[in-house]
Amino acid sequence: MQRKEKLLFVVNPISGYGKKDQIGALIDKYLDHHKYEYQLFKTNFPGHARELAQKAVSDETDMVIAVGGDGTINEIVNVLAKTQVKLGIIPLGSGNGLGRHVGIPLNPKKAINSINKGKCLPIDTCLVNGVTFVNMAGVGFEAYISKVFNESNERGLLTYLKCVIQHFNNYRTESYEFMVEGKLIKQRYLTIAFANSQQYGNNAYVAPRASIKDGYLDVVFVQTFPFYYWPVLIFKTLTKKLHTSRYIKTHRTKHFHLKAEHPVPMHVDGDFHSSLADFQVEIQPKSLNLIVGKEVI
Numbered sequence: 001m002q003r004k005e006k007l008l009f010v011v012n013p014i015s016g017y018g019k020k021d022q023i024g025a026l027i028d029k030y031l032d033h034h035k036y037e038y039q040l041f042k043t044n045f046p047g048h049a050r051e052l053a054q055k056a057v058s059d060e061t062d063m064v065i066a067v068g069g070d071g072t073i074n075e076i077v078n079v080l081a082k083t084q085v086k087l088g089i090i091p092l093g094s095g096n097g098l099g100r101h102v103g104i105p106l107n108p109k110k111a112i113n114s115i116n117k118g119k120c121l122p123i124d125t126c127l128v129n130g131v132t133f134v135n136m137a138g139v140g141f142e143a144y145i146s147k148v149f150n151e152s153n154e155r156g157l158l159t160y161l162k163c164v165i166q167h168f169n170n171y172r173t174e175s176y177e178f179m180v181e182g183k184l185i186k187q188r189y190l191t192i193a194f195a196n197s198q199q200y201g202n203n204a205y206v207a208p209r210a211s212i213k214d215g216y217l218d219v220v221f222v223q224t225f226p227f228y229y230w231p232v233l234i235f236k237t238l239t240k241k242l243h244t245s246r247y248i249k250t251h252r253t254k255h256f257h258l259k260a261e262h263p264v265p266m267h268v269d270g271d272f273h274s275s276l277a278d279f280q281v282e283i284q285p286k287s288l289n290l291i292v293g294k295e296v297i
């Protein structure tokens with residue numbers, strides 16, 4: 001008889017919208033018990049998912065499944081990158097950028113089925129100043145909003161949009177410098193995204209031509225724009241046309257060194273990390289074994 005694979009489900013009870021009370025029962029009902037044996041833990045504090053993943057690696061677990069959003073995934077990926085342990089996703093976050101990109105259904109029963117199928121793909125991860133991210137990191141306005149959002153008691157898309165609208169006019173753009181094709185560029189930007197996949201979440205495509213398995217990072221520069229341009233920008237973001245905006249430039253690279261004139265906020269996979277003025281970003285090709293739901297770009 002074939003050995004059963006050992007799974008660990010890591011459930012973030014505060015991610016996304018609803019409680020996660022039913023998830024244990026759904027896993028029990030729909031997981032393929034001929035193929036897998038499993039344990040399930042809820043996270044009690046930020047950083048707990050990382051601790052649980054560390055224990056899973058030392059216990060020779062075959063797959064860790066993040067039940068939550070990109071922040072929960074990020075904690076786990078910081079442990080699983082460059083190991084053989086697979087990552088699964090049950091996307092129950094607010095934005096679910098990575099889960100959406102790799103075609104994991106938002107319906108938990110269907111997501112469990114993707115784990116049963118076990119279609120595994122080696123994907124790229126990235127490092128920013130030594131911290132791993134897998135979907136998106138960034139500096140400037142988007143990171144500032146992730147800080148404000150994390151500090152608010154509410155979650156969800158509506159709260160996020162409220163934060164954006166409230167803070168857009170008051171946010172001061174920062175001056176940055178970096179090299180592109182041997183040329184030194186010095187310019188002010190509203191936000192700069194380091195994109196491994198295509199979207200922040202909620203089908204907001206910031207880097208519609210990015211691939212998670214091409215060995216490259218898409219750096220997306222967003223210049224400041226007038227308030228009346230928001231509807232156009234949102235439309236372009238949702239229809240994968242952002243790169244056609246006159247306020248956007250994209251640079252594809254393996255390494256990127258960015259300096260800001262003053263410390264600016266940085267997020268990794270949607271969660272505020274710290275405020276810094278010097279950023280070294282690099283790609284780590286095919287460094288994570290991810291369970292996917294479809295053919296992935």
Ligand SMILES: Nc1ncnc2c1ncn2[C@@H]1O[C@H](COP(=O)(O)OP(=O)(O)OP(=O)(O)O)[C@@H](O)[C@H]1O
Nearest residue numbers: 015016043044046068069070071072093094095096
């Ligand atoms: N019990 C807990 N109490 C408070 N925070 C927690 C707890 N467990 C985990 N966290 C933190 O919650 C943060 C947010 O989780 P996550 O990013 O998964 O959800 P989300 O923000 O709703 O989804 P997304 O990132 O997809 O938009 C994580 O960074 C994690 O550190």
